[in-house]
Amino acid sequence: xxxxxxLRFGGPTVRETWVDAPRREFLTPAPPVWPLLTERLxxxxxxxxxxxxxxxxxxxxxxxxxxxSRPMNPxxxxxxxxxxxxxGDGEFIGLAVVHDGQVVGDSMLHLQGTGLSEGEIxxxxxxxxxxxxxxxxxxxxxxRLGFEHYGLRRVVANLxxxxxxxxxxxxxxxxxxxxxxxxxxxSKGAWTDSFEYAxxxxxxxxx
Numbered sequence: 602x603x604x605x606x607x608l609r610f611g612g613p614t615v616r617e618t619w620v621d622a623p624r625r626e627f628l629t630p631a632p633p634v635w636p637l638l639t640e641r642l643x644x645x646x647x648x649x650x651x652x653x654x655x656x657x658x659x660x661x662x663x664x665x666x667x668x669x670s671r672p673m674n675p676x677x678x679x680x681x682x683x684x685x686x687x688x689g690d691g692e693f694i695g696l697a698v699v700h701d702g703q704v705v706g707d708s709m710l711h712l713q714g715t716g717l718s719e720g721e722i723x724x725x726x727x728x729x730x731x732x733x734x735x736x737x738x739x740x741x742x743x744x745r746l747g748f749e750h751y752g753l754r755r756v757v758a759n760l761x762x763x764x765x766x767x768x769x770x771x772x773x774x775x776x777x778x779x780x781x782x783x784x785x786x787x788s789k790g791a792w793t794d795s796f797e798y799a800x801x802x803x804x805x806x807x808x
Contacts, residue, residue, distance in 0.1 A: 630691040630712055633750045636699075637742050642735060643699040644708065644742055651697050652682040654704035658727045666789065667764040668725065692717065694746075698726070698739045705730035708739045710747050710756075720747045720756045724770075737773055744774060748805045755801050761786070762794035771798035775808040 636645035652675075658664050659673040659681075673681065685695035692713070698706040706726035713719050722743055726736045747753045758776060760767045771778070776798035784792040 630717060630751060632688070632691060632694075633746060637696070637746060639738050639742050641700055642705075642738055642742070644696045644739060645699065646688075647682050647685040647695055647697050647707075649679075649683060649686060651704050652679045654727065655682070655707075658725075661728070662789075664728050667761045667767075669759070669761065669786070669788065671789065696739075696743070698724075698735060700730070700735060705735050706739065708736075708743045710743050710751075712751060712753070714755075717751070718754045720751065720753045722747070722756050722758050724767075737770055740770065740774055744800065744805060748802050753802060755799060756805075757800075758798045760796050760798075761788065762796050768796060768798075771796075774800065775804060776800045777804075 636643045638644075655678050656675045659678045660675075662672055665672045685693075692711065694710045694712075696708050696710075697704050698708055704727075706724065708724040709722070711721040711723075713721060722740060724736050724740050724743075726739075744756060747756050756776075757779075758767070758771050760771070762768075762781065768778070777800070778796055779799045780795075780797035782795045782797070784794060786793050786795045
């Protein structure tokens with residue numbers, strides 16, 4: 602049936618009944634209760650005003666050198682944050698990481714795979730707040746969100762192979778390095794290697 606049939610018969614089409622409606626009911630992720638709280642941190646959805654905290658870091662070529670994105674100007678940072686305030690279809694969860702009322706970084710969880718049963722995790726900590734364990738603490742909270750709230754069976758992290766700090770963080774989280782891709786990612790004018798780390802739900806529960 603087509604949209605014409607919907608008008609013709611005065612009711613939903615077969616697709617609307619058997620595809621679109623079940624997808625909305627069963628595959629639209631239900632958000633958790635915000636914020637997420639850890640011992641020192643508050644993780645919450647982005648707010649427009651959060652952009653100011655990221656402007657200097659995203660302008661830094663040194664800070665962005667090992668990220669999978671290029672440096673950004675203030676307008677691009679504002680647009681990035683604006684997009685992250687939009688809940689969209691609920692499959693991308695972007696979170697501001699806050700310590701003592703100050704934004705210190707961000708973390709994200711992207712739901713994907715068949716039946717949204719898998720996820721990709723990511724994080725950044727602003728340079729002035731580095732080396733205080735915030736990234737590890739936030740990432741553990743996001744992994745818990747993925748496995749315990751969304752019921753994921755597997756979570757991965759993709760990173761520049763030169764990013765030793767993120768690789769060490771993955772290993773602290775109990776993640777395994779599954780893939781070392783050679784020259785697969787064009788970053789800042791050169792082909793770079795990348796790592797993929799992964800963690801299964803059973804491994805998370807055992808860990």
